[in-house]
Amino acid sequence: MNKEIRTKAPLCADHFILLCILFFLSGTAGLIFQVIWMYRLGLVFGNAAYATAATLSAFFLGLALGGWFLGRASAKFRRPLKMYGLMELGVALTALLFVPGLEFYEMYYAESISFLGNSKGILLPMKFIFSALLLILPSFLMGGTFPVLSQYIGKNRTQLSKRGTALYAVNTVGAALGALLTGFYLILEYGVSFTYYLAVALMFSIGLLAVVLDSLSTPTTVVRKTSRTSIAQGKSFGGPSKLGNLQFIIVAFSSGALALSAETLWTQMFAQVLQNSVYSFALILVVFLLALGMGGFLSHLLVRSRMGSNRVIVLLLSIAAVFIGISPTIFNLATNGLEYVAMGASWNTYVWAVFKLALLVVLPPTVVLGAVFPFLLKAAPVTNRPAGRIVGVLVFFNSLGSFAGPAIAGFVLLDILGLWNSVKVIAIFYGILAVWVFFSFYGEKKNVRLLLPILIVSGILLLKNPPLLRLETDEKLLDSWQSSDGVVSIVRKSKNIQMRLDNFYVLGDSESVLVEQMQAHVPLMIHPAPKKVAFLGMGTGITAGAALYHDVEKVVAVELVSNVIPAAQGYFSPWANGLFQDSRASIVADDGRNFLLGTKEQFDVIVGDLFTPWHAGTGSLYSLEHFGQAKKRLGAGGVFAQWLPLYQLTPENFYTIAATFAAVFPHVTLWRADFSATRASIVLIGQEAGVQLDEDTLRRNIVHVTGGQDNQDKSHMAGLFYLGNLNNIGNRLSHVELNTDDRRAIEFKAPILSQQANAGRANYIVGKELANLFVEISDNFSRNDPYLSGLPIDEIKFVEVGALYFRYLQYIDQRKDVMAKKTYDKIQTLAPGFLKKDIKAGE
Incomplete structure (x- = not known):
């Protein structure tokens, strides 16, 4: 049924470019928030991996809930762009509650421990609940921004897929910029508090500009179909190549779970050869986010192709399986068998070496797997649901996957299978997912095409794992443990037994x-x-x-x-x-x-x-x-x-x-x-x-x-x-x-x-x-x-004796016999008998 409504003028090209800029900056501010949330919560929760997981879980849970509820509500918003602006303003304002909330936690943490006990089984849920309370409002609003913007830009399925992939891409590249600025400049130069309030100001400005941009659009009277039917428009996007509801949900969930799992494992992999400083991890995060953004642009190109959505999904999943499966082998070759990266290089050379390594190992698979999520805007089931609701469902299940994946990879797979086999499992899951999507479309038809993903899975299984540690010829690995905390190993070198963490x-x-x-x-x-x-x-x-x-x-x-x-x-x-x-x-x-x-x-x-x-x-x-x-x-x-x-x-x-x-x-x-x-x-x-x-x-x-x-x-x-x-x-x-x-x-x-x-x-x-x-x-x-x-003086003199003894040992090591003899004599004068009588200079 048609109806006459008051709405904004159609979205023009310049208008969309401005919107992309705002969403780019939103990604930058959002990532700054996430980095500082992780840091500050890590200080009071403990830097242990379980506390970090609680923080991440709370954040992704908020994104999931925001995507679901605000996505469902977006069709009712007469002015979605204004609502988007108000939501960004809400993110800025609710983020301000984080600081007093954290102070409250620190103030009463000891009392909570006294009351609840020091059991990890009790403390971990408590930390999760508290982190959820701190982050739920801003992360909830963040999770709803993409669905609400999709409702604004997605007047039909063609617009949703083309414009939605572009928005996703620029937002993710903006997040990469946020990771780069936060990790390499802002906190170093201005500190955590200034950086945090800068992100608040940036997010507030984004929201304000979005509201102004909405007010500048000229209202017009148009006759159109209700939003519940208009989304199904677009001849080139209908047809049997769409995913079914179950496929859509599983691929959306898996793309979040597997992508974040891969990042967790790659970070652990890089820890074996890096300085493991804030800069090393920031570089990996920057490359990962940049690659996801590039994946968004790849999907922006793919949605314009005539290839069936199911075929594109199968192809992307299969290629992701290959690239992830061979990433440990490439990493091992690139590091010359887990050799420490750029040990004697200057700082700039070291940063460039780590960046190149991340580009080689992380970029190719992440670009491919990063294309899966936005391409689902095209591959979503044919439905009369409005754009915002479709994207809300997509964000909900993808965020749930992001919520579950790193925890499973970090606390289950690493403990049970170890690092290299865990990477294999992620790659194999991508291959299995490709087989399942393929089979669900064609059944027993075209079975020959199944050979590709099946061969991929088999090849990954047979691929030889790199060594766990880099050992010298006279070293022997006695035992090792792997977890999200790192690789702990016991190494024997001659008669000496060493305990190592992460190789070096x-x-x-x-x-x-x-x-x-x-x-x-x-x-x-x-x-x-x-x-x-x-x-x-x-x-x-x-x-x-x-x-x-x-x-x-x-x-x-x-x-x-x-x-x-x-x-x-x-x-x-x-x-x-x-x-x-x-x-x-x-x-x-x-x-x-x-x-x-x-x-x-x-x-x-x-x-x-x-x-x-x-x-x-x-x-x-x-x-x-x-x-x-x-x-x-x-x-x-x-x-x-x-x-x-x-x-x-x-x-x-x-x-x-x-x-x-x-x-x-x-x-x-x-x-x-x-x-x-x-x-x-x-x-x-x-x-x-x-x-x-x-x-x-x-x-x-x-x-x-x-x-x-x-x-x-x-x-x-x-x-x-x-x-x-x-x-x-x-x-x-x-x-x-x-x-x-x-x-x-x-x-x-x-x-x-x-x-x-x-x-x-x-x-x-x-x-x-x-x-x-x-x-x-x-x-x-x-x-x-x-x-x-x-x-007494006889005791105080041993302070000087200790200093002389230190100097004496230096001279002995440097083979400065004359200076060693003089120092030896001084020691004997101060403390006769301190050194053995038969010790001679130069021995």
Whole structure:
């Protein structure tokens, strides 16, 4: 039945271009929102993969619901463009609720843990519910924007498919721009808060411009069919080549599930050969989104072809299966057997190398699989439903797939099948989907054409997997675990056993037992009576196990990577001093920040592990907020110890961390765990103001370090490990930028400085750089250090002995025999008998 209505003038070409620009910018703002939501929620939920999954799930659930409900309602909107503008305004306004909502969560998280318990089975649903509450309104509105715009542009099926694919493409390319700007510029230069409010302002402006654009359209009186019948128009788009309802739903769901699953697995794949910084992951995301946008443009071309929709879908699914199936092989060849990418290259060269690798491995399959979703605008069943409702159904099932796919890939497939077989499964599912779509159209007819997808599936099954790890000729893989946290492996090299994460990150080894034990002994040695101790980061368990040598009542070891726990228990128990059996010890699989946020317990000593500074997420463990939370969890007279891997830090990184630490703790001293010039580990010890090192405490505790062999009549020599007071470099720290959750100096600058150091354009704190730092901190071994004022002179002298011994070992290593002999003599003068009498310079 025809009816006369007041409507806007037909959409002209210039009008559509303006609309594309708005939707492009909407993609940019939306991706900025998503990146910051992930980051901020990761801090308070914990950076563990389950918390990340809860955030993603809540976001995609909101998109699905918005697509469904607003898509169904879009036919009732007399002015869909204005409604679209109002929805974008709504996204901007509801996004502002995120910040106070997050503050509320942080405020009452500990109370929630006390009430609900610390069970993962309880906490994960709670985190999901809370993230859903925070994100449901903006993500719901985001999910409805595409269906509502489709109602505006899709007066018939031809317009819907042509214009809809174009809108999808520009929106996704806009999202790629958002990922690039956020990952490489905005947060680095302006911080998280400014970037977030910039996205709010951008989204608000988009909404306002859309409303203005709608008001500029001239109302006309036209006679047309009701929207429920007009969508079926378009002769070239009818016919039996359309998908049925079931096919449409399954392909829509699968395209979201499989595409996001592939991205999850590719990210894990790239982690085996990359620096694994925020930049590395941002590059992969940029290429993935750019490829999806290119897939949108490909589908824009395909909808104009005369090929039947079913054939195009089968072809796209088959090609996607091939490209995904061979992606591990291409990746292995491109990286020369999982070799570290551009190890000694400059920063710009490294970024370009990662980008090229992503273009080679990720771009081709993603362009193809990215064409499936928008092409469904043409392949949708013949129906009298309005455009907005069709697109709403498409967004609903695709978002549900995006909701389910990464969780299944990350927490089921990786755990059960491993990385390479999981990639195969995704590829095979694409092939099976192609076979099913083909068979549903032709039944037993044209069976010969089925050979192509069947051969594809068979070929993928038979394709040989790349190696899991890159091993040297003298290395042997003993065991491995794979999950969304990464690949944890145990490797034997001669008599040494190493624990590795993602191929190149060594978490500990059996030859470093004494150094790892000292990382517990040093902070426990200076506390008068350490009874409750927490370790943020467990690794091999050797450090936490060393705490059990002391008179402690409780030791808690918190480990983010869950598979590290069985790896340590299975292979490092002989060196862990009963950590996995002692009733005083407990192991918690959690993020260190999240653990501190959720517990109300007070500890005497909290020890932060050696966190790789450029690794994505670890910069937050060197932040002002994290140090402040640790301080809150210390009892009276408590000690917080943050270990630093100087061989992974440039001076700029070190000064940033030290200045941030000093902004929280009024008294900071520095100690060493070893005397290495190439792999030095030092610790920042934070204590309350006015504290002094106590002679009786040292004598009482040194027994636990030496295994009860200390002779109370002799000097305990604890000063060997003391480096100095941070006040000695106070002037250097006074103008240093602090590392905060908002201004993420470490997470964004450490990767650049590290790569420059690898290329010889900057320096790690090793060798001469290390020696200079030690001299600067020691203030020429001043005996006026107030922290040491309670010690007798015979003890204080060992601070200088420790510095001389470090220098002596350097001279020995450098074969500077004369200088070594002079230093040896100085040591003997200060502490006769400290070195064996038969040690000679040059040995």
